[in-house]
Amino acid sequence: MSYSVPKLRGDVLGGVTAAFVALPLALAYGVASGMGAAAGLYGAIALGFFAAFFGGTPTQISGPTAPMAIVVAAVIALHAESLPEALAVIVMGGLLQALLGVFRLGRYVAYTPYVVVSGFMSGIGILVIAIQVLPFLGSDPVPGGAVGMVLGLPAAVEEVNWSAVAVGCVTLAFSVFWPRRLARYLPGTLAGLIPGTLLGALWLNDAPVVGEIPAGLPALQLEMPSLDFLARAVEPALILALIGSVVSLLTSLVADSLTRTSHDPDRELIGQGVGNMAAGVVGGLPGGGTPVYTVPNIRAGGTTRAAGMTFSLFLLALLLGLGSYVESIPLAALAAVLIKIGWDLVDWHLLTRLRRLRRDHAVVMVTTLALAVFVDLVVAVAVGLVISVLARAGKLERAEHDSVVSVPLLDQVFLHDGEEAEDSDPFSARVGMVALRGSLTVTSSRSLVRTISMDLAEHELVIFDFSDATYIDDSAAMLVRQLIEIATDEKTPAIAMGHSGEVAGTLSALDVLGGIPKERLVDDLDEARRVAREILGLDPAPPDSAPERRA
Secondary structure, X not given: OOOOHHHHHHHHHHHHHHHHHHHHHHHHHHHHHOOOXXXXXXXXXXXXXXXXXXXXXXXXXXXXXXXXXXXXXHHHHHOOOOHHHHHHHHHHHHHHHHHHHHOOXXXXXXXXXXXXXXXXXXXXXXXXXXXXXXXXXXXXXXXXXXXHHHHHHHHHHHOOOHHHHHHHXXXXXXXXXXXXXXXXXXXXXXXXXXXXXXXXXXXXXXXXXXOOOOOOOOOOOOXXXXXXXXXXXXXXXXHHHHHHHHHHXXXXXXXXXXXOOOOOHHHHHHHHHHHHHHHHHOOOOOEEEOHHHHHHHHHHOOOOHHHHHHHHHHHHHHHHHHHHHHOOOEHHHHHHHHHHHHHHHOOHHHHOOHHHOOHHHHHHHHHHHHHHHHOOHHHHHHHHHHHHHHHHHHHHHHHXXXXXXXXXEOXXXXXXXXXXXXXXXXXXXXXXXXXXXXXXXXXXHHHHHHHHHHXXXXXXXXXXXXXXXXXXXXHHHHHHHHHHHHHHHOOOOEEEEOOOHHHHHHHHHOOOOOOOOHHHEEOOHHHHHHHHHHHOOOOOOOOOOXXXXXX
């Protein structure tokens, strides 16, 4: 479809709208990260342009985000001793992020359980609010996240700057109560920043401000740290890459739902990685795609990647023309803006329904949230994923409980014809059948062990029926192999029946049926009956007899 004037108009309007939303946030995130307000703008400009140009979600707008700002603050506090080292971590993080796309790992992010994402984002929201409490009171921020804020709060209360508090309260009030009908023309965050800045500049000028912002284009930061530092920087760089990827691809899903399109997750990761590398090179803050910028762009008419590039170029024009005005913005006003954003990041919809959630879902969400606030963001995501996988395994085990069924085959029905049945024990069942149905995974292990062990103990011969099995993973397959070996050791013959297709491929690749002689590998129940009579020393079945099929 060709590019048209209406599309251009929509992209320009969308990009400019997103830029107005991003301006106060980029400044605030830059300050929160410890790199300075200018770094937030530089990052928005570089990341916004290159992520739009190379990315895989045409309507997505990328820039500094709260999670990335928090991680960069931790990198500066714990890993980097200078700005060049911090920027090196950012560039490495972008490189690793691009490699995730090159190796086509982007699609797996969509499988992240919602309760993990919800707990993570709620934890980020609470963390953002916590670290902005001290700047809101007019004090300098302290390292240590939420714990550091609690430790520094008594001193901040004793030396509270009431001018900063007043500026922050006015900004917060405007941001919270700004009418929604006006937000499409002037975002609430910007609407709150304007009166807060005017109040601080005209009357309460003892409130701390952003300070000097370098004029002109940002200089390239090409200083190379030592190889020893680069080796130590891999871990924090990977943290940046993973968090940036998760946030961006989740935003891509939001964009898809609004535009009814489909993004390319691997290309999106490459674009985000290139953008974050560019941000690090110009001394900017890394980030990712975020609904805070993307949704206003889509609602204003942005439909192509030109909107993202317009967003970047418009911010660059603002930087070159309005830099001196940005310097007088009170830090308390930016703190108020971030407190509002942090509040919006918390998933109140799910938190208020926490008691109604299934216990395993509630545990995953609360654990992820608590770890994000008090321990570490990556630890929070990792532990949340592990707990959710374990909970899902329990559900799958119950779902797969009926996938392994033990069926005793009565001698009268399975082995004998009508004449022989009169002289045999009507309750005798020397042959047992283990029916393996549907999908069999590692979660089926307990059912496999319990069911097959029972058959090995109660029957003289066991038939493994794979006729209705559609999938078997390596763990379940190897367990079947071990149980067949146990049967062999206990002199209980085994017959394998009905294995074909993908299941047969897995069984063959792992040599699961290697302990069963080839003549005991059969296709159907008729052959299994014939082989069973031979193993038990009975005469061959009459050619016209047909065993009853199982239900």
